[in-house]
Amino acid sequence: MVDALGSRLSHYMDLLSTRQKLVASNIANAETPGYRTKDIDFQFEFMSQVAGIQPDVHGVEGLKVKNDGNDVSMDREARLLAENAMRFNLAATLLKSQVKMIRSAIQESK
Amino acid sequence: MSLFSSLSVSGSGMSAQRQRAELLVENMANAETTRTPEGGPYRRKDAVFSTSEQTSPFSSIFQKEAGMGVEVTDVITDQRDPDRRYLPGHPDADKDGYVAFPRMNPAEDMVDLMGASRAYQGNIAAMSAVKDMITRSIDLMR
Amino acid sequence: MVLPIVPIQGGIPAIGPVKLPAVSGAGDGAFRSMLEQSISTVETQRVAAQQSVDRFLSGEGEEIHQVALSTQKAELSFEMFLQVRNKVVQAYQEIMRMQI
Numbered sequence: 001m002v003d004a005l006g007s008r009l010s011h012y013m014d015l016l017s018t019r020q021k022l023v024a025s026n027i028a029n030a031e032t033p034g035y036r037t038k039d040i041d042f043q044f045e046f047m048s049q050v051a052g053i054q055p056d057v058h059g060v061e062g063l064k065v066k067n068d069g070n071d072v073s074m075d076r077e078a079r080l081l082a083e084n085a086m087r088f089n090l091a092a093t094l095l096k097s098q099v100k101m102i103r104s105a106i107q108e109s110k
Numbered sequence: 111m112s113l114f115s116s117l118s119v120s121g122s123g124m125s126a127q128r129q130r131a132e133l134l135v136e137n138m139a140n141a142e143t144t145r146t147p148e149g150g151p152y153r154r155k156d157a158v159f160s161t162s163e164q165t166s167p168f169s170s171i172f173q174k175e176a177g178m179g180v181e182v183t184d185v186i187t188d189q190r191d192p193d194r195r196y197l198p199g200h201p202d203a204d205k206d207g208y209v210a211f212p213r214m215n216p217a218e219d220m221v222d223l224m225g226a227s228r229a230y231q232g233n234i235a236a237m238s239a240v241k242d243m244i245t246r247s248i249d250l251m252r
Numbered sequence: 253m254v255l256p257i258v259p260i261q262g263g264i265p266a267i268g269p270v271k272l273p274a275v276s277g278a279g280d281g282a283f284r285s286m287l288e289q290s291i292s293t294v295e296t297q298r299v300a301a302q303q304s305v306d307r308f309l310s311g312e313g314e315e316i317h318q319v320a321l322s323t324q325k326a327e328l329s330f331e332m333f334l335q336v337r338n339k340v341v342q343a344y345q346e347i348m349r350m351q352i
Contacts (some may be wrong), residue, residue: 005325013247013317020243021116024236025178028123030229032159032180074232085239092246092317099250099324106331109339112313169311250320 005102006095013091015045018055020084026077033068036060037076115177116240118164122179123233129182130157131226134219141214144202151192152212154219158184188213287340290333294326301326 022038029035040055063071133155143152164179190213198207304322307314 005328006321010318010321014315017113017243017315017317020240021113021119021177024116024119024240027229027232027236028119028126028180029159029161029178030123030232031225032161035161038178074228078232078235081236081239085242088243089246092250095321096250099328102328103331106328106335109335112311112315166311169313244316247315247317247320250317251323 006098009091009095009098011049012046013088013095015040015042015055016084016088016091019080020088022057023077023080023084026072027074027081029070030072030074030077031070033070035070035072037063037072112166112169113240113244114166115164115169117237118166119177119179120233120237120240122162122164122181123236124230126157126159126180126182127226127230127233130159131223131230133157133185134223134226137214137219138216138223141212141216144200144209144211151210153188153192154212154214155188156186157182158186286336290329290336294329294333297322297326297329 019040019042022040026037037060038057039060040057045055060071063073063076065071137154140152140154146152159180160183161178162181162183164177192210193213194208195211196207197203197209200209203209301322304314304319308316308319
């Protein structure tokens with residue numbers, strides 16, 4: 001029971017964490033000439049169920065490329081920043097409540 | 111790469127935007143400077159950004175992946191001919207009465223400065239969000 | 253005198269093999285195997301948590317939420333083990349008290 005504790009949630013948090021790091025890089029390089037937005041295919045990585053391997057980082061389709069070759073959209077990055085943070089918060093809270101549940105079950109049997 | 115090195119990435123973004131802002135402010139302050147130690151009028155300066163790997167000061171040398179931050183690799187001085195204006199009474203006028211003024215577009219620099227300020231704030235927001243995620247993870251252990 | 257350098261011990265002490273009293277009669281393996289299974293689970297979790305913490309501290313790229321999760325799992329396994337052990341000891345004492 002304890003072994004399976006939040007393994008899916010943990011994988012979810014790993015991917016969110018990776019994605020947030022890329023968002024931070026994109027924001028820092030929002031005006032670097034030639035820089036292309038980086039991201040991971042979140043759904044694909046999560047569904048493939050294998051935690052622990054580094055997800056593939058690739059460019060993003062459909063972004064407008066500015067004159068200096070940079071294609072970072074601050075709107076997109078700001079939105080992702082907020083969403084990643086909220087989802088991470090949610091996953092951490094869910095994990096916490098799972099831990100509490102197991103702990104209660106253990107202590108009830110005293 | 112851990113979340114902590116992501117803080118370094120945002121920090122590098124803030125540092126680069128700050129340097130850019132400093133150059134823009136210098137440009138705007140010297141919009142009418144006709145005399146410099148190197149001789150001739152002030153020439154405006156531009157910062158060149160490029161990506162640079164950032165790691166957390168706490169990470170080991172076995173760190174597999176570093177975060178992609180930014181740094182100012184070059185400061186380019188404007189090489190165009192200065193703006194020549196006819197002002198015969200000016201102390202820096204040449205024999206024909208022309209004074210060399212900096213070739214500047216203050217409106218452009220003002221807009222760039224606002225852009226640098228917004229980009230700086232963007233990096234602060236990123237740093238804040240990452241810091242929050244780290245705090246929530248630590249909270250799991252309470 | 254030079255003091256030896258002692259490595260920092262983890263929060264949960266190592267659990268070695270437990271000497272179980274010999275119980276005769278049917279079902280004598282049940283208590284023993286239940287306890288042994290608990291011990292091995294706890295030890296596995298404890299080692300995993302220790303390694304997770306070590307990797308994080310030495311900056312090798314372990315994420316903080318992974319450390320949190322593995323230490324929580326180790327703690328829970330240990331708590332569960334304690335309860336199981338208490339129950340086993342209780343049951344043993346019950347049996348010893350029975351008048352034949």
